Amino acid sequence: MLAKRIIPCLDVKDGTTVKGVNFVNFRNAGDPVELGQKYSRDGADELVFLDITASHEGRKTFVDLVKRIAQNISIPFTVGGGINDVTDVDRLLSAGADKISINSAALRNPDLIDGIARNFGNQVCVTAIDARFDNGEWICYINGGRIPTSRRLIDWAYEAQERGAGEILFTSMDHDGVKTGFACEALAMLSDKLSIPIIASGGAGDYSHFYDVFTQGKADAALAASIFHFNEIPIDKLKDYLNNNGINVRL
Amino acid sequence: MSIAVIKYNAGNIFSVECALQRIGANAVITDNKDIIMQADKVIFPGVGEASSAMQYLRENGLDTLIKNLTQPVLGICIGQQLLCSHSEEGNADCIGIFDAQVKRFIGNNDTDKIPHMGWNTISVKPNQFIPQSLDGKYVYYVHSYYVPVNEHTIATTDYIHPFSAALHKDNFYATQFHPEKSGDIGETILKSFLEL
Numbered sequence: 001m002l003a004k005r006i007i008p009c010l011d012v013k014d015g016t017t018v019k020g021v022n023f024v025n026f027r028n029a030g031d032p033v034e035l036g037q038k039y040s041r042d043g044a045d046e047l048v049f050l051d052i053t054a055s056h057e058g059r060k061t062f063v064d065l066v067k068r069i070a071q072n073i074s075i076p077f078t079v080g081g082g083i084n085d086v087t088d089v090d091r092l093l094s095a096g097a098d099k100i101s102i103n104s105a106a107l108r109n110p111d112l113i114d115g116i117a118r119n120f121g122n123q124v125c126v127t128a129i130d131a132r133f134d135n136g137e138w139i140c141y142i143n144g145g146r147i148p149t150s151r152r153l154i155d156w157a158y159e160a161q162e163r164g165a166g167e168i169l170f171t172s173m174d175h176d177g178v179k180t181g182f183a184c185e186a187l188a189m190l191s192d193k194l195s196i197p198i199i200a201s202g203g204a205g206d207y208s209h210f211y212d213v214f215t216q217g218k219a220d221a222a223l224a225a226s227i228f229h230f231n232e233i234p235i236d237k238l239k240d241y242l243n244n245n246g247i248n249v250r251l
Numbered sequence: 252m253s254i255a256v257i258k259y260n261a262g263n264i265f266s267v268e269c270a271l272q273r274i275g276a277n278a279v280i281t282d283n284k285d286i287i288m289q290a291d292k293v294i295f296p297g298v299g300e301a302s303s304a305m306q307y308l309r310e311n312g313l314d315t316l317i318k319n320l321t322q323p324v325l326g327i328c329i330g331q332q333l334l335c336s337h338s339e340e341g342n343a344d345c346i347g348i349f350d351a352q353v354k355r356f357i358g359n360n361d362t363d364k365i366p367h368m369g370w371n372t373i374s375v376k377p378n379q380f381i382p383q384s385l386d387g388k389y390v391y392y393v394h395s396y397y398v399p400v401n402e403h404t405i406a407t408t409d410y411i412h413p414f415s416a417a418l419h420k421d422n423f424y425a426t427q428f429h430p431e432k433s434g435d436i437g438e439t440i441l442k443s444f445l446e447l
Contacts, residue, residue: 003370003389026287037377040434045370054365071269076391093298096265099431118259121300121329121340123366166366166395196444218365219443250370250389 003250004214004242005045005221006235007199007226010035011052012081014102015065017229018052033068035229040073042235045250047073048101048169048199048223050080050128052144078169081228085111086115093120099171101126105141107149107156110163116165126199127165129157132173138181138186145173153186154193161196168194169223171201177226179205184217191218199223207233209242214247252445254278255290257317260307261297261329263431270431274438276445284316292323292445295330296431298393301353302341304333315347323447324423324447325344331418331425340396348423352402356411366395373417373428378405380424381417382443388436390416391430398427 010032080101117123130145131138131153138153172183182203197220200213205226213219227233239249256278257436271278308314313424326334333345338353356365370389418425430437
């Protein structure tokens with residue numbers, strides 16, 4: 001039986017892992033390679049490595065850092081940030097990334113999803129969406145949550161799937177960093193509407209939030225950063241908790 | 252022991268090199284035909300799209316080369332699929348070691364997500380490659396296409412329906428999952444291949 005995945009996210013700025021509260025006020029949470037090794041040992045199912053400043057400052061993801069992570073961990077990882085064309089994807093996959101995540105670049109140029117799927121297969125392409133609940137609707141944002149678009153979450157997620165995305169990584173900007181639980185209602189809506197896996201992001205603060213996101217939220221995977229980086233919720237204890245509550249996880 | 256990892260237009264080749272290094276084995280990543288033919292073990296990995304991968308292999312004469320190898324060969328993920336006769340992905344004629352048609356997953360209902368992505372368990376049949384002790388263990392998958400269970404199947408995984416987790420025929424071995432990304436279990440499987 002396919003296990004629900006627990007995914008620590010390594011948001012990286014200038015080579016160190018950071019985690020913002022609602023995308024501002026960064027706090028340093030350590031070296032990405034050391035964190036990657038630790039999480040692999042602790043039983044993380046996957047890692048996401050996001051160069052969160054890339055789209056804002058137009059920087060490319062640090063390929064050398066990706067290589068060092070690949071050399072030191074034995075679980076899959078996704079790389080995002082600064083990916084603008086198929087050449088970027090090729091370079092990151094060659095550096096050891098298993099999947100790539102695109103966010104602003106896909107909203108600006110949706111054909112990028114088609115191009116990645118055509119060249120490397122659908123499963124390589126994670127489409128990340130940052131959205132906020134504005135005036136009764138989930139609206140997609142670009143540039144690290146700085147600029148709203150005219151796109152609605154559900155419409156864009158569905159279009160991304162149809163264009164060839166292999167997974168949707170949905171971050172609720174309303175829930176991110178607040179630690180009051182995931183956006184289960186929106187996540188369940190996505191999961192019902194789409195046929196590709198949904199990764200939930202934003203809001204994890206307690207063991208029960210993960211139980212909720214896999215049941216009410218119907219998510220296939222749950223992603224979090226600060227609670228893992230600061231060891232507030234150790235991954236092995238989280239998986240024991242989920243297993244004891246009837247959620248299928250890899251122990 | 253010399254290990255050649257076949258270099259072609261599919262991703263994750265560096266991941267395989269890293270995994271081999273972690274278990275103390277050094278591999279050469281190459282598309283040099285002499286080096287591949289003379290290697291003790293050959294690994295044919297990849298994350299990719301079947302028709303463009305086959306086109307690249309044909310243009311570089313690697314399809315014929317792979318077919319004629321006599322040492323132990325391990326195909327991983329798209330590598331397993333390309334060792335079959337045909338893939339629905341891009342309607343590609345493949346290398347044809349395993350007489351099997353690669354098919355796309357079709358969900359039975361709204362809860363079946365495609366791709367099949369993440370950790371799932373393997374059921375191991377008696378074979379000389381994957382240790383029986385790994386029966387029921389989790390391995391990592393990322394794929395939308397699968398090889399149906401056939402006469403060469405040595406392990407299965409159940410997702411929507413049982414499919415071929417691993418294959419064996421003569422000197423050709425293959426896994427749909429990624430041993431290089433499957434933690435300790437994957438490293439055991441890679442070591443087992445190197446000991447064949």
